[in-house]
Amino acid sequence: MKTIQMLVVFLLWTLTATTQNKHTLSGYIKDKTTGETLIGANVYNKANPVQGGTSNAYGFYSMTLDEGIYQMVFSYLGYQDQAFEVDLSKNTVLNVTLSEGVVIDEVVISAEKDDRRRNVEGTQMGTVELPVENIKKLPAIFGEVDILKAIQLLPGVLSSGEGNAGFYVRGGGPDQNLVLLDEAVVYNSGHMLGFFSVFNADAIKNTTLIKGSMPANFGGRLSSVLDIQMKEGNDKNYAVEGGVGLISSRLTIQGPVVKNKSSFIVSGRRTYILDLVQPALKGTNFEGTNYYFYDLNTKWNYTFSNKNRLFFSGYFGNDVLKFRQPNRDFAFDLPYGNKTATLRWNHLFSEKMFMNVSAVYNDYKFQFNGGQDDFVFKLYSGVKDWNFKIDFENYPNTKNTIRYGINYTYHTLTPNTASASNGEVDFNTSFKPKYANEGAIYLMDDLKWGSKWAINVGLRASLFQQVGPYTSKLTGQEFGRFEAAKTYGGLEPRFSLNYKANDNISIKTGIAVTNQYLHLVSNSSSTLPADVWVPSTEIVKPQRGIQYALGFFKNFDRDVYETSFEVYYKDMKNQIDYADNYVNDISKEVEDAFVFGKGRAYGAEFFIKKSKGKLNGWIGYTLSRSEKSFKDIEGGRWYPSVYDKPHNLSVVVNYKPRRKWDFGAVFVYGTGKLFTPVRGFFFVEQTVNLFYGPRNSARLDDYHRLDLSATYTPKPDSKRNFKGSWTFSVYNSYNRKNPFFVNFDTTTDFQTGTNTITGTKITIFPLIPSITYNFKWNQK
DSSP, X not given: OHHHHHHHHHHHHHHHOOOTTEEEEEEEEEETTTOOBOTTOEEEETTEEEEEEEOOTTSEEEEEEESEEEEEEEEOTTBOOEEEEEEESSOEEOOEXXXXXXXXXXXXXXXTTOGGGHHHHOSOSSEEEOOHHHHTTSOOGGGOXXXXXXXXXXXXXXXXXXXXXXXXXXXXXXXXXXXXXXXXXOSOOEEGGGTEESOOGGGEEEEEEEOSSXXXXXXXXXXXXXXXXXXOOOSSSOEEEEEEOSSEEEEEEEEEEETTTEEEEEEEEEEOHHHHTHHHHTTSTTTTOEEEEEEEEEEEEEEEETTEEEEEEEEEEEEEEEEEEGGGTEEEEEEEEEEEEEEEEEEESSSSEEEEEEEEEEEEEEEEEEEETTEEEEEEEEEEEEEEEEEEEEEEETTEEEEEEEEEEEEEEEEEEEEEEETTEEEEOOOOOEEEEEEEEEEEEEEEEXXXXXXXXXXXXXXXXXXXXXXXXXXXXXXXXXXXXXXXEEEEEEEXXXXXXXXXXXXXXXXXXXXXXXXXXXXXXXXOTTOOEEEOOSSSOOEEEEEXXXXXXXXXXXXXXXXXXXXXXXXXXXXXXXXXXXXXXXXXXXXXXXXXEEEEEEEEEEEEEEOSSSEEEEEEEEEEEEEEEETTSGGGOOEEOTTOOSEEEEEEEEEEEETTEEEEEEEEEEOOOEEOOEEEEEEETTEEEEEEOSTTOEEOOOEEEEEEEEEEOSOTTOOSSEEEEEEEEEESTTOOOOOOEEEEEEEEETTTTEEEEEEEEEOOOOOEEEEEEEEEEEOO
C-alpha cells in the first residue's frame, strides 16, 4: 500500500507540475523517407547541450525550458542533423523529419551528439542497441541473417551451442532472458530446434539488449531483456524487399494505407530445402518426410491526430517436421510455434505526459503425433498469456523523466499431456493446466544532477498468484476458478549511477533486484521445443536475483572509438534443476522431479568498438564463472553450471573499400562446453546401466571458428526504383571440427570379460558456403 501511495503522489505531482515562465517543446522525430519513428533520437539546446533529451520507443520527445529563443538540434546516428530556431514563448509542438546521412569518403556525417555519446552519458549499464542494417552485414550460416546470433558476439552473452540461436547472459539460464517482440513475450525464440531465431530481420526496426541494471519497467526475468521492435511500415510510398537463399526466401511489402497517416507492413519467410529433395525421396523408405518453418510478421498503424495513434502487430510462426518410414509403417509429425498479437494506443494528455496502453496475446504450442502399426502416441504442451499494461512518461523538466505504470498477465500453462493407444488399450496422462495471475507496478526516474551526475532510480512491486481450478498436492484442498492457491510477491529496487569525469570518461555503477515466477528447466545444454515452462506453485518457489555492476567507459578520437570495462556479481536464489537420478517420465508432473538450490555468477567484460570509417567493428572479451549448489546434488557441492565458459572472445570486422563491395569477418573463441562424463557401467538383468562422474566435471575442446562474407552491389548509385545485391558467405571458413557433444558406446568382450567405454566427439557443422540474392524496390 505504501508503494501505491507513493505512485499516486508522484502521479498527482507530475499531472499538476507547472512552473512560471517555462514552456514545453514536444513532438515526434521520424525518418523523412519512410515516416518510421526514430527511437532514441537526440534533441538538445546547441548553446547548452546539457539541456537535452531523447525520443522514446514511439519517437516522442518533450523538453520544458525557460521562456526564450533557442537553437534546437535534432540528431540520430547515421542521419543528418537538423537545427531549428525556436521561439519558446508558449508550449510548442515541433514534429521533425531527419534524412539519412550524406557520405564523404565512405564516412557517414552524422550527429555531433549522437548515439555514441550514450556510452559515456547514459545511466544504464550493459545496454546495447544493434541497428538491423549492421546485423545484416555480419556473416550468417546458410545466409540467414539472425538477430540472436548477432547478440552472441557481445561481451557477457554466450551461445548455447554450435549454430544455436539460444543464448546465456552473465551466467544465467536461457529462461532468465525476457525476449519481447513488440511487447509480446516470445517463449520459444528458435526455429529448426534452435539453429535459427524466429526474428525475420527484414521486419525488425530496433533491437536493444539490457544485460546490466535492468530498469524498473521490465521484470519477470533475472538476467536480461531483449527488446525487439518491428517496423511500422512506410507511410510515404510503397516498397518491396526480399531475398532468395539456399534454404529459404523472404519477402516484405510495406506502404501507406492513408498517406502520412496510416501504413502497413507484411513480411514473410519460409524454408524449402527439403521441398526440393522430395522427388529424390519418392520410392524410398523416407518418402513423405519433410521439414520446413515459416514466419509471418504483420503491422498496421493509424495516426488519428498528434495526440492519438493506434498500432496493431502480429507474429505467426511454425515449424513442421514430418517423418515417414512407409516400409515400417512408422510416422510422426512434430509441429510447434508461436503466435503473438499486440494492440497499442498512444495518447498525449499534454506536452509533458505520454501514455501507452497495450493489450497483448501470445500462445506457444508444442505437439508430437506419431505411431507405428496399431500404436498411436500424442504429446502436447504450451503457454498462453493475456496481458494488459499501461505506461506513463512524464517530462516535468530537462533534468527529470519520470515513468510509471501497471502490468497484469493471466497465464495458462499446460504441462506435458500425453495419450497413447494400442488397439483397445488406452493410456492418458492428462495433467490439468496451471493458471496464474501476475501483476506489477513500477515507478522510476531518470535524473540529471548538474553536468556530471546522472541517476536512474526505480522501484518495482510484483505479485504472483497460482489460482484455481487446482487441487493442492500438499493438503488436498480444492480451489475454484481464480481462487488463489499460493501467493508470492516482493519489492524489486533498481538503481544506476553515472559520474561523468569529463566529456569522454564516465564511471557507472548499478544494482538490480529481480524476481522470476515462470521457469524453464531443460535436461540439455540449450532450450528445445519440448522443454516445458512451469509456474511458481506451492512446490516451486520464485527465483530471486540481485546483480551488482561497476563499469568504466571512455570514448576516443571524437567518439570514433568506444571502450568499456565492466565487472559484475550476480547472486541467485531458488534455482531449479533435475536430480541426479532424473529419468524423463511423462506419467509424472515435471515439477515433482525438481530440486532447488542457489547460484552465483561473476565476471569482467572488455569491449572496444570503432563506429566510423571504411574499417569498423568491435572486439569483445569476457572472463567469467557461473556456479550452482544444490543440497540434493552431490551434497551441496558448488559445481560449474552448464553455462560456465570462463573465456569468450568475439572479433567483428566490417570493411568497405569501394562503393560496390562490403566485406565482413567474425572470429569467435570460447572455452569448451561442460558435460558430465561416463565413468563406467554395470549390468542389471542383462541391461547396461551407466554411472557418471561428478556433475559438469569434463569439458569439450575449446570452440573457435572464422566466418567470412562479401556483399556485392552492382549499381550502388543507381537512381532506379529497383536495386539488388549478392551476399557470399562462408561459415567456419577453416573447417574447424568443433565438437557438439560426446557419444558414449559400451562394448563387452565376452571371451575376456572386459568391458570398455568409448567416447566419440560428434561435430555437425563443417565449412558451409552460401549465397543470397537481396533486392529492394521503392516507389518514387
